[in-house]
Each structure stands twice: as structure tokens, then as C-alpha cells.
Amino acid sequence: xxxxxxxxxxxxxxxxxxxxxxxxxxxxxxxxxxxxxxxxxxxxxxxxxxxxxxxxxxxxxxxxxxxxxxxxxxxxxxxxxxxxxxxxxxxxxxxxxxxxxxxxxxxxxxxxxxxxxxxxxxxxxxxxxxxxxxxxxxxxxxxxxxxxxxxxxxxxxxxxxxxxxxxxxxxxxxxxxxxxxxxxxxxxxxxxxxxxxxxxxxxxxxxxxxxxxxxxxxxxxxxxxxxxxxxxxxxxxxxxxxxxxxxxxxxxxxxxxxxxxxxxxxxxxxxxxxxxxxxxxxxxxxxxxxxxxxxxxx
Amino acid sequence: xxxxxxxxxxxxxxxxxxxxxxxxxxxxxxxxxxxxxxxxxxxxxxxxxxxxxxxxxxxxxxxxxxxxxxxxxxxxxxxxxxxxxxxxxxxxxxxxxxxxxxxxxxxxxxxxxxxxxxxxxxxxxxxxxxxxxxxxxxxxxxxxxxxxxxxxxxxxxxxxxxxxxxxxxxxxxxxxxxxxxxxxxxxxxxxxxxxxxxxxxxxxxxxxxxxxxxxxxxxxxxxxxxxxxxxxxxxxxxxxxxxxxxxxxxxxxxxxxxxxxxxxxxxxxxxxxxxxxxxxxxxxxxxxxxxxxxxxxxxxxxxxxxxxxxxxxxxxxxxxxxxxxxxxxxxxxxxxxxxxxxxxxxxxxxxxxxxxxxxxxxxxxxxxxxxxxxxxxxxxxxxxxxxxxxxxxxxxxxxxxxxxxxxxxxxxxxxxxxxxxxxxxxxxxxxxxxxxxxxxxxxxxxxxxxxxxxxxxxxxxxxxxxxxxxxxxxxxxxxxxxxxxxxxxxxxxxxxxxxxxxxxxxxxxxxxxxxxxxxxxxxxxxxxxxxxxxxxxxxxxxxxxxxxxxxxxxxxxxxxxxxxxxxxxxxxxxxxxxxxxxxxxxxxxxxxxxxxxxxxxxxxxxxxxxxxxxxxxxxxxxxxxxxxxxxxxxxxxxxxxxxxxxxxxxxxxxxxxxxxxxxxxxxxxxxxxxxxxxxxxxxxx
Numbered sequence: 001x002x003x004x005x006x007x008x009x010x011x012x013x014x015x016x017x018x019x020x021x022x023x024x025x026x027x028x029x030x031x032x033x034x035x036x037x038x039x040x041x042x043x044x045x046x047x048x049x050x051x052x053x054x055x056x057x058x059x060x061x062x063x064x065x066x067x068x069x070x071x072x073x074x075x076x077x078x079x080x081x082x083x084x085x086x087x088x089x090x091x092x093x094x095x096x097x098x099x100x101x102x103x104x105x106x107x108x109x110x111x112x113x114x115x116x117x118x119x120x121x122x123x124x125x126x127x128x129x130x131x132x133x134x135x136x137x138x139x140x141x142x143x144x145x146x147x148x149x150x151x152x153x154x155x156x157x158x159x160x161x162x163x164x165x166x167x168x169x170x171x172x173x174x175x176x177x178x179x180x181x182x183x184x185x186x187x188x189x190x191x192x193x194x195x196x197x198x199x200x201x202x203x204x205x206x207x208x209x210x211x212x213x214x215x216x217x218x219x220x221x222x223x224x225x226x227x228x229x230x231x232x233x234x235x236x237x238x239x240x241x242x243x244x245x246x247x248x249x250x251x252x253x254x255x256x257x258x259x260x261x262x263x264x265x266x267x268x269x270x271x272x273x274x275x276x277x278x279x280x281x282x283x284x285x286x287x288x289x290x291x292x293x294x295x296x297x298x
Numbered sequence: 299x300x301x302x303x304x305x306x307x308x309x310x311x312x313x314x315x316x317x318x319x320x321x322x323x324x325x326x327x328x329x330x331x332x333x334x335x336x337x338x339x340x341x342x343x344x345x346x347x348x349x350x351x352x353x354x355x356x357x358x359x360x361x362x363x364x365x366x367x368x369x370x371x372x373x374x375x376x377x378x379x380x381x382x383x384x385x386x387x388x389x390x391x392x393x394x395x396x397x398x399x400x401x402x403x404x405x406x407x408x409x410x411x412x413x414x415x416x417x418x419x420x421x422x423x424x425x426x427x428x429x430x431x432x433x434x435x436x437x438x439x440x441x442x443x444x445x446x447x448x449x450x451x452x453x454x455x456x457x458x459x460x461x462x463x464x465x466x467x468x469x470x471x472x473x474x475x476x477x478x479x480x481x482x483x484x485x486x487x488x489x490x491x492x493x494x495x496x497x498x499x500x501x502x503x504x505x506x507x508x509x510x511x512x513x514x515x516x517x518x519x520x521x522x523x524x525x526x527x528x529x530x531x532x533x534x535x536x537x538x539x540x541x542x543x544x545x546x547x548x549x550x551x552x553x554x555x556x557x558x559x560x561x562x563x564x565x566x567x568x569x570x571x572x573x574x575x576x577x578x579x580x581x582x583x584x585x586x587x588x589x590x591x592x593x594x595x596x597x598x599x600x601x602x603x604x605x606x607x608x609x610x611x612x613x614x615x616x617x618x619x620x621x622x623x624x625x626x627x628x629x630x631x632x633x634x635x636x637x638x639x640x641x642x643x644x645x646x647x648x649x650x651x652x653x654x655x656x657x658x659x660x661x662x663x664x665x666x667x668x669x670x671x672x673x674x675x676x677x678x679x680x681x682x683x684x685x686x687x688x689x690x691x692x693x694x695x696x697x698x699x700x701x702x703x704x705x706x707x708x709x710x711x712x713x714x715x716x717x718x719x720x721x722x723x724x725x726x727x728x729x730x731x732x733x734x735x736x737x738x739x740x741x742x743x744x745x746x747x748x749x750x751x752x753x754x755x756x757x758x759x760x761x762x763x764x765x766x767x768x769x770x771x772x773x774x775x776x777x778x779x780x781x782x783x784x785x786x787x788x789x790x791x792x793x794x795x796x797x798x799x800x801x802x803x804x805x806x807x808x809x810x811x812x813x814x815x816x817x818x819x820x821x822x823x824x825x826x827x828x829x830x831x832x833x834x835x836x837x838x839x840x841x842x843x844x845x846x847x848x849x850x851x852x853x854x855x856x857x858x859x860x861x862x863x864x865x866x867x868x869x870x871x872x873x874x875x876x877x878x879x880x881x882x883x884x885x886x887x888x889x890x891x892x893x894x895x896x897x898x899x900x901x902x903x904x905x906x907x908x909x910x911x912x913x914x915x916x917x918x919x920x921x922x923x924x925x926x927x928x929x930x931x932x933x934x935x936x937x938x939x940x941x942x943x944x945x946x947x948x949x950x951x952x953x954x955x956x957x958x959x960x961x962x963x964x965x966x967x968x969x970x971x972x973x974x975x976x977x978x979x980x981x982x983x
Binding site: 113 | 309310312313348440443444445446447454455457485486487547548554565578580596597599600603605607608610611612614615616617618621622625644646649792
């Protein structure tokens with residue numbers, strides 16, 4: 001029976017053989033692998049790209065102090081982007097499952113309609129949830145729009161829920177009982193994480209400080225994008241070296257801080273919609289600037 | 299006669315879109331044949347699995363019939379000059395027609411003409427041109443592009459195409475996929491690149507490759523094998539909708555029997571069913587008394603489960619979900635529904651209409667007003683009020699967070715569990731009803747009051763904010779809400795007035811629009827659901843539309859009395875009276891005057907007047923007591939007297955006083971007996 005890290009290693013090498021760049025996780029907090037620049041920015045524009053990476057995804061409101069067998073503050077996604085999507089993408093995906101030891105002649109594999117949408121990113125796509133013996137193990141999306149921009153090439157995004165997949169393969173009921181390596185369980189590796197971040201997010205996070213941080217990062221992103229917008233059309237030298245990637249980090253910070261405030265119960269109804277709108281605005285204007293920069297760089 | 303086969307090979311199409319897509323595809327296909335004059339004698343069927351939409355047609359003509367075509371040119375005078383030499387116009391026509399000028403004939407009208415025989419085109423060629431549109435114009439609720447932004451749109455990517463006319467490929471291309479003669483089997487049990495020659499062969503080959511092409515066959519297989527699995531003494535809980543869904547989620551369905559721990563049966567059946575049926579798509583199993591059993595049937599898209607791995611997988615998922623349910627139930631009990639009320643201030647109903655706390659307060663006020671109008675009694679009024687306060691509190695529970703489709707239901711279960719009176723729990727449980735056409739209305743009066751008030755507040759709020767439905771756009775399901783109110787009023791026998799409801803709804807200056815909106819739903823209900831005729835509904839609503847319960851009773855009475863001998867002829871006479879009055883200055887004008895009995899002519903006129911006076915008291919008594927059938931029969935009994943009146947009496951006589959009095963009399967007759975229905979609206983014959 002494969003352990004957690006074996007599964008990750010196998011999937012990574014599977015996609016490496018398909019020509020994917022094996023990236024390492026983004027070092028900024030994100031709620032989903034989609035938000036990483038390797039997905040959010042790479043899917044924009046006409047350049048083909050393939051990548052796969054494991055992204056720890058933080059969702060403060062989903063924390064359960066390490067007490068719920070299925071819910072986590074931070075779970076791991078294996079994110080695969082194939083741009084443009086190859087014609088045999090589903091077959092490839094199925095083979096990746098077979099590579100980790102799932103015999104699809106002996107397991108019930110179904111694709112059930114599930115269209116994906118991320119309002120804060122101005123992004124949506126058409127796709128399915130992948131069901132294996134009644135368990136949702138992946139999300140499969142053909143991106144149609146990102147950062148409010150219709151995509152030229154349609155990427156396929158595969159998001160594997162690694163904990164679920166492993167629990168399935170190891171036949172355990174709780175994620176904490178997953179064998180991470182031959183000697184360590186998921187509990188050994190991650191329990192404290194889950195417990196302490198739940199305490200922080202639900203009880204201790206300083207609301208005022210978090211709010212201020214949100215404002216600060218928002219302002220920083222806005223400042224940079226505005227400055228980029230102010231550059232002369234011919235100033236290609238400055239444009240092509242302009243720090244839009246750091247500006248995008250600021251957007252991600254805002255998104256995460258918003259999630260923290262939300263988990264903390266600190267956001268009123270009226271404010272909630274407004275804050276989502278603020279993050280979306282940052283993401284959309286950044287995406288437009290990025291598209292422009294890509295054209296300049298060529 | 300040729301046979302045609304089309305298979306559109308796709309990635310998995312959402313199950314609920316498949317049947318409408320088949321219908322649409324067939325229509326597009328037949329339309330294309332019609333346009334090409336190839337449709338005659340064609341019979342055609344469609345089939346579908348999640349990965350393919352299929353048309354099989356027989357009786358196609360392989361070629362269009364040759365047709366004679368006549369091209370008409372300029373008059374002879376224009377085509378040739380005085381010397382008989384061709385002009386530019388003449389030469390031009392010959393060139394266009396593609397013949398030598400000498401061979402052109404001249405018709406009786408003096409114009410040049412050419413008779414040509416147009417060769418019919420090959421069907422294979424016509425189909426090749428038409429099929430891309432036939433396919434891409436199938437309507438889906440949401441489509442995607444997959445090759446590029448500029449590429450074609452369909453529900454999911456098209457991966458292969460089979461198009462055969464009598465075994466020969468009909469060539470065309472969509473999104474880089476060329477039509478051919480190769481199909482694909484089941485994703486894992488079948489192979490790819492399977493050569494097919496025609497429909498029969500195609501169907502056989504698919505079956506060999508674990509694809510049952512017919513949805514009916516798949517459903518029958520599910521039912522049969524599932525029933526075989528059910529232990530003795532128990533039965534499958536029937537669910538046709540689920541059966542249909544599973545038929546379109548699989549190409550080779552095989553049921554698998556699973557079990558779960560008995561302890562989970564302590565959870566409310568609503569939760570168990572939601573998880574099993576809606577989330578996991580499992581069939582439930584019950585005993586002969588209908589009691590849920592700790593077993594279920596999952597349907598795999600495979601040929602079997604030899605080592606029980608699929609069963610174990612489904613069991614584990616179900617256990618986890620039931621455990622969640624149990625956990626949510628326990629956590630939710632830490633705070634009673636009543637204690638959750640202040641939290642509703644944190645749940646937005648709509649940005650323009652405030653939070654659910656504000657909504658609950660408004661609804662409570664409406665509940666009080668309705669209970670008073672109905673003289674519902676203190677106890678019912680109290681229950682309804684309490685239920686209105688609690689109705690939305692389950693929105694803050696973990697259980698509803700996980701199972702939003704159980705809103706209301708969970709509140710009702712919690713209310714009962716927390717010791718609220720039974721009527722209060724029922725009212726909370728039922729207050730979203732009726733949500734669909736098959737739904738019952740709330741079971742108790744308190745629940746009906748709350749259900750009406752909740753919907754009324756929603757309607758009033760959105761109308762006041764100017765957000766009424768337009769065309770097919772009704773994002774807040776306001777039509778459903780108004781329709782629900784109408785159904786509760788009529789089926790719950792609540793004699794409330796629409797005017798009054800609009801007034802208390804908060805629709806403010808849009809009350810009139812809301813009123814019309816309700817009357818539209820009322821019309822729909824009487825016609826489509828109760829099956830009343832169009833003119834009957836128009837007649838009844840024409841008399842008055844304010845109390846739906848009363849409108850419904852009057853319509854029932856009309857439908858009942860209508861077949862009697864005197865009714866329709868009387869309606870014709872009433873129509874005639876109305877026309878006379880309209881020409882003479884309007885019904886209202888004369889209805890406002892009083893009849894002078896001394897001016898009535900002895901005989902038919904005086905007799906009719908006497909009959910009217912006689913009946914008037916009787917009819918209004920019957921109307922008062924709600925016996926509309928008797929009242930209408932009484933009115934219908936006027937027919938001989940009315941007929942005689944029109945036979946013997948001239949209305950528009952010279953003498954102005956007599957004429958005026960006669961018109962006044964007729965106006966009274968018309969209005970007096972048109973309060974149940976406006977008979978003039980009845981279309982006879």
C-alpha cells in the first residue's frame with residue numbers, strides 16, 4: 001500500500017513524463033492551487049504551458065482543531081495545468097490514477113457535472129467532480145475565464161485532493177491515520193498545525209491588526225498596478241522588468257487575510273460582499289496589467 | 299432508401315441535459331432534411347449515453363430528385379434590337395443561363411426563357427454540409443469552448459464523430475475532429491477505434507464493448523439487478539428520478555449492495571435520504587411498512603464488483619457523511635433555534651432587502667395581520683407568530699450549512715426536538731412549501747399562514763425595489779413564490795383578498811404590479827392545473843379577481859353549469875346586451891340610473907323585468923351562501939324570458955324616455971347577474 005509521499009512522488013513523475021514543469025509550492029498563503037501564479041497568471045495569454053505542483057491550501061474557516069476526521073484548515077492539492085488541454089486529457093488523468101495503484105476496472109469511476117467558479121479571481125470554468133466509488137477525489141475544470149479575461153487557449157486544470165485520495169487507497173476513515181511515510185502518520189506531521197491554526201483563526205487573530213494588514217497589502221498592490229499603468233507605451237524596458245509578480249503576492253495576501261477575518265467572525269454582512277469585490281478588483285486589474293506585460297515581453 | 303447513423307462522441311455530458319439535447323438534435327436533423335427535400339419517408343430515433351449522442355435514421359433518399367428549372371429573362375424587345383440582333387441585355391441573359399443565345403426560347407408573355415434540368419445532389423454531400431450546424435446548434439443551458447476562444451461551443455468537448463450513410467462515411471469536421479466510421483467503447487471495459495458499418499452493427503459492437511446504447515435498457519438493468527440484490531422481505535424504495543439520473547451517468551450500470559451501521563438510523567430520515575439519494579445517488583431500502591433499512595444500493599459504471607472493493611468504498615463514504623450528519627446534529631443542539639435569532643443579523647437575504655433578521659421581523663408582522671384577517675384564534679396566531687420568528691434560524695446551523703436543500707426541514711426537526719409545540723415545528727418545517735409542482739401545501743393552518751407571509755414579504759420586497767421578473771429571467775423565483783401563495787390560498791381554503799395581501803406585503807407603490815402578478819398566477823393555476831377553459835377563467839376574473847378562493851369556486855361552478863342547455867345561449871344574449879349598451883353609451887352610464895317600471899311595455903319586457911326581480915333576491919341569497927352552481931342555474935333559467943324579449947321587443951325605439959328606460963333595465967339585468975362571471979366573455983360553440 002503506497003504511503004502519502006509515495007503517491008505524491010508518483011503523481012509528480014507521471015506528469016513530469018507528460019512534459020509538465022514540476023514546480024514547488026508557492027510560499028505565500030493561498031486558499032487553492034488555482035490562485036498560485038503558476039496557474040492564475042500562466043493560463044492567461046497565448047503561450048502553451050504544462051505544470052504540476054503540490055500546493056498546501058489554507059482555508060481558515062474549515063479548521064476543526066484537529067478533531068474532525070475529514071476537515072482540515074490546510075489540505076494539500078496536487079494541481080496540474082495543461083495548456084492547451086490535450087485531446088486525451090481524461091485518459092491521461094485516468095492513467096495517473098492507475099499509476100498510483102487504482103485499478104479502474106475494479107473501481108467505480110464517474111465524472112459528474114460540477115462547474116467551478118471563483119468570484120474573487122474573476123475566474124470560472126466548465127467541468128466535473130471526479131467520483132471514485134462515491135468519493136470526490138478530484139476537480140476537473142476547463143478554464144474559460146480568468147481575471148475577467150476570456151482565455152485564448154483552454155487549459156485543463158486537474159486538482160487532486162491528496163488526503164482523500166490517500167485515505168481511499170490506504171482504506172482509513174480519518175485523514176490523521178494516513179501513513180505519510182513508512183514511519184510517520186499524517187497526525188505526527190500535521191496535528192499541531194491544525195490545532196494551533198484553528199485556535200489562532202477562530203480565537204486569537206487580532207482583528208484590527210488583520211484588517212490593517214489587509215488595507216496595507218491592498219494599497220501596495222494598487223500602487224504598483226497604477227504605477228505600471230502610468231508607464232509610457234514605448235517604455236518597454238521599464239515595463240518588461242516591472243514587478244507585477246510581487247504585486248500579485250499582495251493580492252494573495254489580501255485574499256488570505258480576508259479568509260482569516262471571515263473565520264474569526266469579524267466581517268459583517270455588508271462588509272463581506274464589499275471585501276470580496278475589493279479582492280476581485282485587485283485580481284482583475286493585475287491580470288490585465290500582466291497580459292499587457294506579456295505582450296511587451298513577447 | 300438509405301440508412302443513416304450519426305454518433306457525436308463527447309466527454310461526459312451532465313445527465314439532466316441529455317434528454318433535451320436528444321430532442322433538439324433530432325429536430326435540427328429533421329429540419330435540415332426538410333430544407334434539402336430529403337425528409338419524406340424518413341423515420342429516426344435518438345439514443346444517448348453520457349459520452350455519446352446518437353441519431354439513427356431510415357428511409358433516406360440517397361439523392362435529391364432532379365428538377366426542371368425555368369430561368370426567365372428580359373422581353374424579346376429588349377433582348378434584340380430592331381434588326382433582330384442581340385442587345386447587351388440579351389447576351390447577358392444567355393451568359394447567365396449558360397446557353398447559346400440561339401437556343402433560347404420565347405414564352406407566351408414575350409419574354410426569353412431557358413428550361414434547365416437541375417441535377418439533384420447526393421444526400422451524402424448535403425448531409426456533410428448540414429451536420430456541423432445540426433450538431434452545434436443543439437441548445438444546452440451552458441456551453442464551453444475547448445479548442446480556442448474562437449472555436450466552436452458545445453456542452454463538453456467533441457472527441458470523435460461517426461457519420462455513415464449506408465455504410466459510407468459522410469465527411470465533415472468539427473473543431474479538428476473528422477467524421478469517420480470508428481467508435482469507442484466503455485472507458486475501461488471497452489476498446490477504442492472500433493469499426494462500424496451501420497446501426498445494427500454499431501449497437502452490437504457497443505454492447506460487446508460494455509456500452510448499452512439504450513437508456514431504457516440501462517434503466518431496466520439497474521432495476522432488475524438492484525431488485526435481485528435486495529434481501530428477502532425488503533424492497534427498493536422506488537425513485538424514478540434517481541433511476542433516470544443513474545441511467546445517464548453510466549454506460550454499463552451495475553448495482554452494488556452496501557450496508558451501514560444501524561445506529562445511523564437514529565438520524566432524521568430527511569438527513570439520511572438527502573445524503574443517500576441526492577448527494578451519493580444511492581437507492582434506499584425499506585421494509586414492507588416503508589421503514590428505512592441500514593442498506594443501500596449504489597450503481598457503478600462497471601460490470602461488477604468481484605472483490606467487494608466498490609462496495610467498501612461507497613460504504614466508507616456514506617459512513618463519513620452520516621458521521622458528519624450526526625456531528626452537526628449534536629453541535630447544533632448546543633444553541634437552540636430561539637437563541638440563534640440574533641445571529642440572523644449576520645445572514646444576508648438580499649443586499650437591498652437586508653438580513654434574515656429584518657426579514658423575519660417583517661414576516662412576523664405579516665403573519666399577525668393574516669391571522670387577524672382569518673380570525674385564526676389566539677392559539678393558531680401564537681403558533682404562527684412563533685414559527686415566523688424561528689423559521690429562518692436554521693440558516694445558522696451546521697446541518698443546513700452542509701445540506702442547504704434541507705433548510706426549513708432542519709428548523710422544523712430542531713424545533714420539535716427542542717420542545718416547541720407541534721404546530722410550531724410543523725410550520726417551520728413546511729414554510730418553504732410548495733416549492734415545486736409536486737409539493738403539498740403546508741399541513742396546518744399556522745404553517746400556511748407562515749408560508750404565505752414569508753413569500754409575501756419576499757415578493758413585496760423585490761417589487762418595492764423594482765426587481766420584478768422580466769421575460770424568462772426570474773432570478774429570485776418570484777413567480778414560484780406568488781404561485782405558491784395562490785395555491786395555499788385556494789387549496790388551503792383561505793378566503794384572503796389579493797388587494798389586502800398586496801397592501802401588507804410592503805410592495806408600497808408597486809402594489810398594483812404585484813396584484814397583476816398574482817392574478818396572472820391565478821389564471822395560470824385555473825387553466826393549467828385545474829384545467830378550466832380559457833374563456834371561463836376570463837369570465838370569472840372579469841367579474842372579480844380579488845379573492846382567489848372565491849374565484850376558484852366560481853370557476854368550478856361555471857365549468858359545471860356550462861354544459862346545461864340554457865347556459866351558452868344566455869351568455870350569447872348577455873353579450874348582445876353588452877354590445878347594445880356599449881353602442882348606446884356604455885354599461886356604466888345606464889347601470890347608474892333607476893328603472894321606471896311604468897315605462898316598461900306589457901308582455902315580454904314586463905315579464906322579463908318581473909322574472910329578474912323575482913330571481914334577484916334568490917340569486918344573491920345563493921351567492922351569499924357560496925352556492926354558485928344553484929345561483930348560476932337560477933340565472934340560466936332566465937333564458938326563455940330573455941329570448942322572448944329579444945324576439946318581441948325593439949330596444950332602440952324612437953321614444954327617448956322608453957329607450958332610455960329599456961337600456962337602463964338591460965344594464966341592471968347585465969350587472970345584477972354578472973357578479974359571478976362576466977358572461978359576455980364566454981365563447982359559445
